[in-house]
Amino acid sequence: MDKIPRPVIRRLGLYYRCLSKLYEEGVDYVASRDIAExxxxxxxxxxKDLSYFGEFGKRGVGYNVAMLMEKLESIIGVDKYWNVIVIGAGNIGSxxxxxxxxKKEKFNIIGIFDADRAKVGRKIGNLIVRHISELKEFVKKNIVEIAVIAVPETAAQYVVEQLEQLGIKGVVNFAPIKLRTxxxxxxxxxxxxxxxxxxQVERKI
Amino acid sequence: MDKIPRPVIRRLGLYYRCLSKLYEEGVDYVASRDIAExxxxxxxxxxKDLSYFGEFGKRGVGYNVAMLMEKLESIIGVDKYWNVIVIGAGNIGSxxxxxxxxKKEKFNIIGIFDADRAKVGRKIGNLIVRHISELKEFVKKNIVEIAVIAVPETAAQYVVEQLEQLGIKGVVNFAPIKLRTxxxxxxxxxxxxxxxxxxQVERKI
DNA sequence: TAGATTGTTAATCGATTAACAATC
DNA sequence: TAGATTGTTAATCGATTAACAATC
Structure with missing residues (x-):
């Protein structure tokens, strides 16, 4: 399959969001010009972006909102729920x-972990903070493909290496460091x- | 002055962070190859990126870490403190x-505002949540150039319009909406x- | 049919990279 | 000096956009 340019991937999410709105507004058909605007x-x-994935429109008419929305949902992969774990129970993790x-976008955070024993046992939302040592067992028992790294910079590389070993597929990284993985x-x-x-603020003056 | 490409602006921050680390490691001179790696x-x-702003290196030697770090600090504009206000005292705002x-990077959040009276008066960090109606007065009394929009999507456009009127210069927007401003x-x-x-996770399989 | 809008190609624009003379 | 590395130019690569035949 063709390689999809990075900027296109990001925009798919924007298109999906836009289509959802149009759907709620009760719009049946939409032209690329309206979406673009x-x-x-x-x-x-x-x-062009949509053409990477197929022909979804009708010439002279536009795109069927409900249909394109569903197509994008499946292209992006948000036609199913995703289990997510969060590593780091600080500000960002919480x-x-x-x-x-x-939650609304089908990302279910099913576990949060921290190395700090003082944080373990605390309740955050519906979850109880677990100690990082329980991570391996947890990932074995549950289907988890994506993780969030919300630990201090100093721990981030270690964490991503652990996640790699556990078979996690992708990571959203909040630590200010280039991960080698x-x-x-x-x-x-x-x-x-x-x-x-x-x-930019400084330059604009 | 020359227009600086967007990707370059982002990388300036990365260079600055890298230089800070090298400085802490006690490195005196660094080559572009090391930074790149x-x-x-x-x-x-x-x-190329650095050359937009001047000649900072010595041929055959590299860049003086302390010197380049300071230059970058001033180029980016983080050689001074910035006052920041946060609109929206939900999860993200808090x-x-x-x-x-x-805080460490010289961004001082000096006020947080919400439209929800139930949240007003609550303590978040060292701050007390203020009602959005106090925003105008607050911005008059304090020097604030940048604001964070951390309100629900439905309120974001209204908020940015208010901020525009109050003379705010730049906004970090967490609301999932294209702001017209x-x-x-x-x-x-x-x-x-x-x-x-x-x-990407789905495609890689 | 006439008008509208798609899907796609080719042209343009912009950013990255290789290469190398300058020079420390 | 010989070796290393910069600053900069030109080549390459990739993404955006204009334009238009196809077609609803």
Whole structure:
């Protein structure tokens, strides 16, 4: 199968979100131009992106909202529930467990782990913080394909190596460090985002 | 002044972080090749990126770590403290207030606001949640250039319009919506990140 | 049919990388 | 000097966009 450019992958999520909204608004058919306008991109980009996966539109008419939504759901892989574990029960880890957005999008956080015995046993949302030593057993008993790394930078590399051994497939990494791993990694780098913003704020003046 | 490509802006932060580490490790001089290796990019990219801002290296020798670190600090704009306000005292807003990473990088969150009266008055970190109606007065009294939008999607557009009127310059947006605004915006889209990851996880099999 | 919009190709734009003269 | 590494140019690569024949 064709290699899909990274920017396209991200936009698939945007298209899906846009289609969901249109569906709720009761729209039956939508043109690439309308989708593009809502997202602030070009209509030819919408059509090109979708064309990596098939022909979903009707010339002269547009795309059937419900149909395209379902197609995108299955293309992205959110037509099923995903079990997620969170490593690190600090601020970020806790916030994710309580975050409604993930639940709504079929990401179920089923376990949270920490190395700090003081945190173990605490309740976060519906979960009890487990000690990191229980991780292996937990992953054996449950189907877990993706994990969140929300530990301090110093522990992140060690954690990703553990996850690799346990057969986890992909990681969302909140630690500000380049992980050396064969796993699929998506980075969320909060302080980098703030720095990027202030650079632009300073320059604009 | 030359337009700096977006990817370069992001990498500036990575370089800065890398230099800080080298500095702590007691390294005096570093070659672009070493920086590149640590970040998983090409050395010519490091040199090209830096060349947008000046000539910081010595041929045959490399870059003086302390000097380049300071230069980057000032280029990015983190040679001073930034006051930040957070709109929305839910999960994400609270987590940010308590997040050490931002404090360490000179981003001071000095106020958190919410429209929900039930949340007003609550203590989060050192802050008391204020009602959104106090926002205007607060921004008048304090120097605030950047804000975080951590409200539900339905409120985000309204909030950014308020911020625009109050003279805020830039926004870190956690709401899953394309904001229509003249302000500088950096997006942090958590569920999109998860979707992007599962797309790749599914494809890799 | 006439008007609209797709899917796709080719042109354009922008970012990355290789290569190398300059120079420490 | 000989070896190393920069700064910069030109080549390459990849992504976006315009344009349009196909077709609903």
């Amino acid at each position: 809502r997202l602030g991109i070009k209509s030819s980009q919408v059509r 916030a994710l467990v309580n975050y409604e957005g993930l 064969h796993l699929l990694v998506e980075e969320v780098d909060i302080t980098l985002t703030f720095k990027s913003l202030v650079f | 640590r970040l998983g990019i090409k050395s010519s990219q490091v040199r 987590a940010l207030v308590n997040y050490e990473g931002l 003249h302000l500088l915006v950096e997006e942090v889209d958590i569920t999109l990140t998860f979707k992007s990851l599962v797309f």
